Amino acid sequence: MSRPGGRAASAPLLGHEIEPTIFELSVPGRHAFQLRTTQVPARALSEYIPSEHLRTASVALAEVSERDLVGHFTRLSHRQFSVDLGAYPLGSCTMKYNPKFCDAVAADPGLNSVHPGVPASLCQGWLELLVTLEAKLCAVTGMAAATLQPAAGAAGEISGLLLMRAYHRANGDVRRRILIPDSAHGTNPASVTLGGYEVTTIPSNARGLVDLAALKASLGPDVAGIMLTNPNTLGLFEEEIVEIAAAVHEVGGLLYYDGANLNAILGVVRPGDMGFDIVHMNLHKTFATPHGGGGPGAGPVAVSTRLREFLPGPRAACRDDGTYYWSTPEHSIGRVHGWHGNAMVLARALAYIDVHGGDGLERVAQYAVLNANWLRERLRATLPAAYDRVCMHECVLTATGLKNEFGVRGLDVAKGLLEEGFHSPTVYFPLIVDEALMFEPTETESLQTLESLAESIERIAQRAKFDPDGLRHAPQTTPVSRVDEARAARHLMATEDAAGRS
Amino acid sequence: MADYLPHTPEETTEMLAFLGMESLEHLFAHIPASVRLSRGLDLESGVSEPDVAAAFSTYSRANAGQLSNLTCYAGAGAYDHEVPAVVRMLGSRSEFVTAYTPYQPEVAQGILQAIFEFQTMVSRLSGLAVANASLYDGATALVEAVNMAAGATRSSTMVISSGVHPHWRAVVRTFAQGTGHEILEVPLKDGVTDWASVDVTTAAAVVVAYPNYLGVVEDMNAPKALATSAGGLFVVCADPVAAGVLKTAGDWGADVFVGEGQPLGTALSFGGPYLGLFACTHDQIRRLPGRIVGETVDSNDRRSFVTTLRAREQDIRREKATSNVCTNQTLMAVTAAIQLGWLGTRGLREVATRCAQGAHYLYDSLVRIKGVTPVSTHPFLREFALTLPRRASGVLDDLAGEGILGGISVETLTGGTDPSIEGDIGDVLLVAVTERRTRDELDRYAEVLGKVLS
Numbered sequence: 001m002s003r004p005g006g007r008a009a010s011a012p013l014l015g016h017e018i019e020p021t022i023f024e025l026s027v028p029g030r031h032a033f034q035l036r037t038t039q040v041p042a043r044a045l046s047e048y049i050p051s052e053h054l055r056t057a058s059v060a061l062a063e064v065s066e067r068d069l070v071g072h073f074t075r076l077s078h079r080q081f082s083v084d085l086g087a088y089p090l091g092s093c094t095m096k097y098n099p100k101f102c103d104a105v106a107a108d109p110g111l112n113s114v115h116p117g118v119p120a121s122l123c124q125g126w127l128e129l130l131v132t133l134e135a136k137l138c139a140v141t142g143m144a145a146a147t148l149q150p151a152a153g154a155a156g157e158i159s160g161l162l163l164m165r166a167y168h169r170a171n172g173d174v175r176r177r178i179l180i181p182d183s184a185h186g187t188n189p190a191s192v193t194l195g196g197y198e199v200t201t202i203p204s205n206a207r208g209l210v211d212l213a214a215l216k217a218s219l220g221p222d223v224a225g226i227m228l229t230n231p232n233t234l235g236l237f238e239e240e241i242v243e244i245a246a247a248v249h250e251v252g253g254l255l256y257y258d259g260a261n262l263n264a265i266l267g268v269v270r271p272g273d274m275g276f277d278i279v280h281m282n283l284h285k286t287f288a289t290p291h292g293g294g295g296p297g298a299g300p301v302a303v304s305t306r307l308r309e310f311l312p313g314p315r316a317a318c319r320d321d322g323t324y325y326w327s328t329p330e331h332s333i334g335r336v337h338g339w340h341g342n343a344m345v346l347a348r349a350l351a352y353i354d355v356h357g358g359d360g361l362e363r364v365a366q367y368a369v370l371n372a373n374w375l376r377e378r379l380r381a382t383l384p385a386a387y388d389r390v391c392m393h394e395c396v397l398t399a400t401g402l403k404n405e406f407g408v409r410g411l412d413v414a415k416g417l418l419e420e421g422f423h424s425p426t427v428y429f430p431l432i433v434d435e436a437l438m439f440e441p442t443e444t445e446s447l448q449t450l451e452s453l454a455e456s457i458e459r460i461a462q463r464a465k466f467d468p469d470g471l472r473h474a475p476q477t478t479p480v481s482r483v484d485e486a487r488a489a490r491h492l493m494a495t496e497d498a499a500g501r502s
Numbered sequence: 503m504a505d506y507l508p509h510t511p512e513e514t515t516e517m518l519a520f521l522g523m524e525s526l527e528h529l530f531a532h533i534p535a536s537v538r539l540s541r542g543l544d545l546e547s548g549v550s551e552p553d554v555a556a557a558f559s560t561y562s563r564a565n566a567g568q569l570s571n572l573t574c575y576a577g578a579g580a581y582d583h584e585v586p587a588v589v590r591m592l593g594s595r596s597e598f599v600t601a602y603t604p605y606q607p608e609v610a611q612g613i614l615q616a617i618f619e620f621q622t623m624v625s626r627l628s629g630l631a632v633a634n635a636s637l638y639d640g641a642t643a644l645v646e647a648v649n650m651a652a653g654a655t656r657s658s659t660m661v662i663s664s665g666v667h668p669h670w671r672a673v674v675r676t677f678a679q680g681t682g683h684e685i686l687e688v689p690l691k692d693g694v695t696d697w698a699s700v701d702v703t704t705a706a707a708v709v710v711a712y713p714n715y716l717g718v719v720e721d722m723n724a725p726k727a728l729a730t731s732a733g734g735l736f737v738v739c740a741d742p743v744a745a746g747v748l749k750t751a752g753d754w755g756a757d758v759f760v761g762e763g764q765p766l767g768t769a770l771s772f773g774g775p776y777l778g779l780f781a782c783t784h785d786q787i788r789r790l791p792g793r794i795v796g797e798t799v800d801s802n803d804r805r806s807f808v809t810t811l812r813a814r815e816q817d818i819r820r821e822k823a824t825s826n827v828c829t830n831q832t833l834m835a836v837t838a839a840i841q842l843g844w845l846g847t848r849g850l851r852e853v854a855t856r857c858a859q860g861a862h863y864l865y866d867s868l869v870r871i872k873g874v875t876p877v878s879t880h881p882f883l884r885e886f887a888l889t890l891p892r893r894a895s896g897v898l899d900d901l902a903g904e905g906i907l908g909g910i911s912v913e914t915l916t917g918g919t920d921p922s923i924e925g926d927i928g929d930v931l932l933v934a935v936t937e938r939r940t941r942d943e944l945d946r947y948a949e950v951l952g953k954v955l956s
Contacts, residue, residue, distance in 0.1 A: 059847065074595070077597035103599070115772075293601040344772070
């Protein structure tokens with residue numbers, strides 16, 4: 001391709017040609033931008049700014065026509081799997097269908113053209129929306145109040161840990177350790193470190209649940225709290241949660257609920273009723289706001305009454321006369337976001353909650369759990385569950401059998417599934433399961449899709465027997481075949497310049 | 503009964519029968535009864551989409567500050583730039599919108615290549631070797647920068663100019679409660695950082711904003727010299743549009759660049775989702791927070807992209823990770839790449855230049871109004887602060903009545919007092935001008951402000 005600029009052709013549909021980078025499409029002198037005619041006098045920048053501060057050369061960006069811009073990013077979009085394209089049973093990620101309607105209401109210029117720094121009198125609608133959402137999130141989780149600022153789950157975690165710290169300090173209490181089960185998400189221990197605490201890992205028992213005896217043995221007056229997700233990352237409900245909560249509270253610790261798996265329990269059981277003091281929610285999972293290829297998310301944190309005064313501020317609040325204002329709690333830990341959180345994501349989540357209502361959210365959980373159990377049962381002979389009993393919204397299966405018999409690993413099964421037109425499950429997590437394949441079908445996939453998914457997995461298992469080498473080289477029918485990850489890390493090329501194409 | 507479930511009653515029965523169950527309730531039989539919700543959620547019943555849309559239009563109508571009503575001069579890190587239909591439409595393609603993090607690169611080349619292009623653009627804007635795939639916003643990106651600095655040095659002292667956005671400083675203070683970093687905020691004098699007042703021998707980071715949040719283009723040599731003598735990283739916070747005409751962070755010897763990426767194609771959105779820009783030198787790459795996409799080849803030797811240096815990340819390193827960041831703001835990064843693709847080499851410079859021309863044109867008229875004085879005598883680019891003869895919050899209300907969003911009250915922005923302002927902070931107004939403001943609009947602003955203040 002000596003002159004790629006302007007070449008309008010759909011290579012991804014025709015075969016396996018790569019898409020040039022936008023810089024390779026660039027032709028000096030081309031442009032796409034059009035700006036408003038303003039009649040503002042055009043004076044040279046050097047009249048305003050001393051020349052020592054000014055660039056001599058412009059930032060080297062691509063120079064493309066609007067037509068080329070559209071062609072390029074459209075072709076890139078054709079090289080991308082998405083929920084809208086097919087089932088995405090990626091465990092722990094709750095990749096359910098994202099209702100288009102929620103995007104549409106958030107796109108209203110009455111919401112998305114509001115500057116975040118306007119006086120409260122100019123954003124009464126937004127403040128009301130935030131107050132309404134906060135109340136509904138508290139109703140879902142059984143908590144007293146919430147901050148909507150954290151931009152994602154991990155941001156919620158660190159915010160929650162700082163709330164825990166503030167609470168203990170206010171009680172004149174210096175505590176050092178946070179307990180985390182060995183099945184926990186990796187964000188949990190990373191957040192604990194940032195919160196200034198040390199991790200104590202609690203082992204799982206033979207049933208895949210928190211080992212209560214080990215937990216009790218780890219408790220002491222230096223324990224600030226425990227971070228749990230329930231159902232846990234094995235998709236299993238922590239049946240001894242009442243005893244766990246009592247034991248942690250007994251030593252003055254707090255319970256933190258990692259809401260990654262909240263979809264499983266909507267309307268069935270609430271974290272507040274289980275004894276949790278702090279709850280983060282992943283609105284991009286549970287409440288179906290689109291994940292955007294890796295964000296934006298939103299990670300509101302709800303707390304029980306005793307932690308309310310420490311919440312980040314400012315928070316939207318309502319006066320007796322029905323007007324809204326910003327208010328910062330007296331002992332607030334401070335801001336955790338540059339403005340008010342991922343507001344457009346918050347608006348989408350509220351639309352989703354309102355459409356479903358309390359009854360609809362309960363059905364969401366019921367069908368998420370039904371789908372996961374159906375899949376687990378259906379695959380029993382092919383990929384057994386790591387813990388063989390009723391699961392919640394996801395099931396962790398193991399490819400140990402395939403590995404021992406045919407030398408085919410969980411990763412190979414996952415890659416094989418890509419050739420079948422499905423996204424892979426989460427692989428090798430949780431860490432405590434050998435050759436883990438974590439499937440979360442979500443409630444929006446049909447029985448026919450689940451059957452087709454199961455048949456694909458059965459075909460892959462057959463292939464493991466007859467064509468293990470082929471499977472180890474899967475996928476071949478995707479835009480690119482298995483990529484050399486080691487090489488990417490060894491010779492880092494993270495920019496066009498580093499790749500030698502500048 | 504509004505939901506998005508495909509199951510027919512017959513299918514539900516069939517699936518339950520396959521599990522040997524009679525009702526959906528059976529699925530939850532193992533949950534202790536003492537914690538079960540017996541009465542359902544305390545929420546109204548579900549309603550149809552058009553019913554919810556009607557409720558949402560009341561929120562939308564109650565926002566008097568929407569830009570169909572007002573001409574925008576508010577900035578402070580969030581700007582009313584042109585975002586053309588082509589960027590909005592490409593950025594809302596559902597293949598990008600409804601994808602997850604690109605954990606399976608064979609089916610995620612679209613997002614991965616777009617991020618690679620985004621990283622290239624941020625690297626060139628910042629003049630630094632590597633950029634990541636984005637962080638939550640500018641403020642949290644600065645938190646990651648100071649955490650990186652603590653890891654790179656043996657110090658935990660962060661020397662931060664009060665010219666850094668007040669919210670960003672507030673967020674850094676919040677997270678320092680956990681990390682234990684000592685935060686030293688350097689006051690401003692005449693709108694620029696009073697580096698001479700700093701008395702430290704060692705520091706993990708010296709942080710400056712370029713331009714600072716009052717719009718002033720500050721001297722960069724003094725903070726660089728301080729960072730060098732104190733053995734800390736030099737962290738430059740920059741507005742990416744201003745970076746289109748100013749010298750790069752790299753030119754000034756920065757180790758880390760952080761920025762708020764909203765001006766690159768994201769609507770004002772009431773403050774989010776935006777995106778944090780983050781770039782650093784090669785030396786710091788192993789401490790880089792968040793995701794980074796690298797180029798490699800597939801098993802057939804075709805160019806491919808993949809998230810790389812994964813050993814830094816939380817799901818692998820757990821409590822020893824460089825950061826807890828997982829989900830970031832990928833869709834905004836893809837959109838920024840599209841917007842910068844649309845602007846191109848000339849367009850970005852043109853936008854920055856027009857912002858500066860409009861801002862100076864307006865400044866010249868506003869400072870002629872009786873009682874209005876500039877906060878700083880130093881050069882500015884696209885935003886400036888004025889001291890008014892009365893409280894800025896009241897003036898903003900009066901201007902809103904005339905259809906003008908006149909700027910941001912610095913008292914509101916800082917929460918009251920702040921080392922960035924000498925004198926009465928309540929009277930200070932921050933005014934930003936973008937390339938979208940016409941001469942007629944600017945003339946009218948000056949005229950109305952004169953009337954409001956007379």
